[in-house]
Amino acid sequence: MPVFRQDSPDIPEWCELRGFAEVELGPGEAVSLVRNGPREIVVGTHGTGQVDWREGARSITEGQSVALPDGAADYTLHAVGKPAYFMRLWGDWGPRIGGVGVFRVEPNGPAKNVGDPADYPKLTGIDRHYHDYDEYWIVIEGSGLARVDNRSVPMRRGDCVATGTGHPHDIQQVNGPFRAVYLETTLRRQERVGHLWEHTHGPSLPDPERA
Template sequence: MASEKGAQVLSEGQFCELDDANGPFTADAGDRTAQVLIFSGRWGTELGGCGVFNAIPSTPIASKGDPVSYPKSTNFDSHFHDCDEYWVIIEGGGTVVVGSHSFEVEAGDCVAIGMGHHHDLPQIKNELKAAYFETTLEGKKRFGHLWEHKHGPADVRADRV
């Protein structure tokens, strides 16, 4: 990533903040291919996190996540966050569950997950790769995957799905 003020080398899953005052920005992958995702908005300083995750078809093991009643073919855990979260599916596809809603996703889809809503990736068609971005921590401001049986009840915001 480069601007008039300098350059920064980024590896997969890394991020940097882009300040309009330092733009315009360019991305150069040399002779390789690169994907750049830009999440734009206004957030506080205490972000939940961001990065890239992969999921592969596997025989589910006893999950540390919250129990579910639907079939699973991944080790992805049912969990919630003290912030909103967004997923952008980069490769692959599968079934996503958010609250009581289940839907299919594929490369290019964006999944918006409201604070406190349980979410899971129980089924995938093939290896799936996605970027995630967790916004400003709210409520108890707990980091990471949260489970009711370990961390207590989710603070579900009714205005967020």
């Protein structure tokens, strides 16, 4: 389970996410940016912002995103009225992905769905699950413990937790309110979207090359 940060030089080769960067803008501010990868997505993480490129524009709030068209070599981010925060994600994933957005976790929160049994101390409502694609969590608020396979790893603001296809994962604990951007990249295997559980969907079969 790799954990890396924005400027990390050692992102594993299998990771389809090749970089990320947070952009913070004050009221009415704007910044012009150059695309960094074959694929690039902008996610709103706080406030209301606008993404402009030559052929179009879109307003986004927390959890909403824009996938830049292939021909958009540069673009501009604007804060609309109040401060706005964005997360840029770039890499080389395919045209069909699982999803992207923002999620929150509260300490000892209620369980959201069934999940697989956990044989470790667990203090969140996030379920133990796996995917038919790789998933990345980029922490934007708080800290805690991620669990992938049988390992617990600390995570804090600015960390990216990368989980390969088929590897069971979970958030074991958070130390207060927690928010993260999630990116689910190229659909693989049976191309099932969402949380998969061994007791419902069959063995997870972790990909040994994506660990």
